Amino acid sequence: MKLYNFFRSGTSHRLRIALNLKGLQTEYVAVDLRTEQHLKDEFKAVNPQMLVPALAVDGKVLIQSPAIIEWLEETHPTPALLPTDADDRAHVRALAALVGCDIHPVNNRRILEYLRKTLSADEAAVNAWCATWITAGFDAYEALLAADTKRGSFSFGNTPTIADVYLIPQVESARRFKVDLSRWPRISAVDAACAELDAFKNAAPLVQPDAG
Numbered sequence: 643m644k645l646y647n648f649f650r651s652g653t654s655h656r657l658r659i660a661l662n663l664k665g666l667q668t669e670y671v672a673v674d675l676r677t678e679q680h681l682k683d684e685f686k687a688v689n690p691q692m693l694v695p696a697l698a699v700d701g702k703v704l705i706q707s708p709a710i711i712e713w714l715e716e717t718h719p720t721p722a723l724l725p726t727d728a729d730d731r732a733h734v735r736a737l738a739a740l741v742g743c744d745i746h747p748v749n750n751r752r753i754l755e756y757l758r759k760t761l762s763a764d765e766a767a768v769n770a771w772c773a774t775w776i777t778a779g780f781d782a783y784e785a786l787l788a789a790d791t792k793r794g795s796f797s798f799g800n801t802p803t804i805a806d807v808y809l810i811p812q813v814e815s816a817r818r819f820k821v822d823l824s825r826w827p828r829i830s831a832v833d834a835a836c837a838e839l840d841a842f843k844n845a846a847p848l849v850q851p852d853a854g
């Protein structure tokens with residue numbers, strides 16, 4: 643399997659965590675978003691949407707991290723990243739979607755570039771934009787964690803689920819945008835629990851071959 647990704651991309655980070663939790667090795671193909679390699683024809687031929695990550699496997703290319711993570715769960719069911727009960731699965735998928743659908747997309751590089759270049763936003767305004775949407779999402783995520791009386795060390799239960807796979811890269815991004823995480827003690831505790839695990843450690847942006 644070939645993983646087209648970028649060390650600092652949150653969606654790449656989440657896919658690396660999922661692959662590591664499943665114990666799967668991939669060939670790392672760096673696509674540098676800083677030099678806009680993703681907008682070149684070579685990568686457009688891999689993913690017409692020109693976004694990372696993409697996973698090439700058995701002659702096909704899978705795109706969209708939620709679809710790839712669900713595909714991994716279906717093709718490599720052990721260890722499971724979703725609970726067995728349908729209600730619990732809906733809860734874990736909702737936590738993941740809160741990050742994946744409602745926080746990450748509005749803070750994506752191309753959105754921030756539009757704010758900078760088309761709307762003339764300065765870096766302070768861009769950081770305030772990101773902090774606004776991270777705060778709105780994390781306030782809700784924290785409330786959902788607080789309401790879950792069965793919760794262990796992770797976002798759901800005592801083992802990592804796809805909720806953690808989505809949450810940790812967003813925490814990393816919050817740090818990058820200088821958002822004070824002390825407002826969310828439960829999210830911070832989940833982050834600390836995940837940081838103990840090799841699957842998360844080895845997926846971190848700064849330990850990737852293209853980090854710099």
Ligand SMILES: N[C@@H](CCC(=O)N[C@@H](CS)C(=O)NCC(=O)O)C(=O)O
Binds near residue numbers: 707750
């Ligand atoms: N929904 C897509 C989003 C992918 C995405 O937005 N990737 C970002 C990096 S985190 C990207 O390639 N951005 C390039 C850009 O914004 O120009 C997924 O989850 O795979």
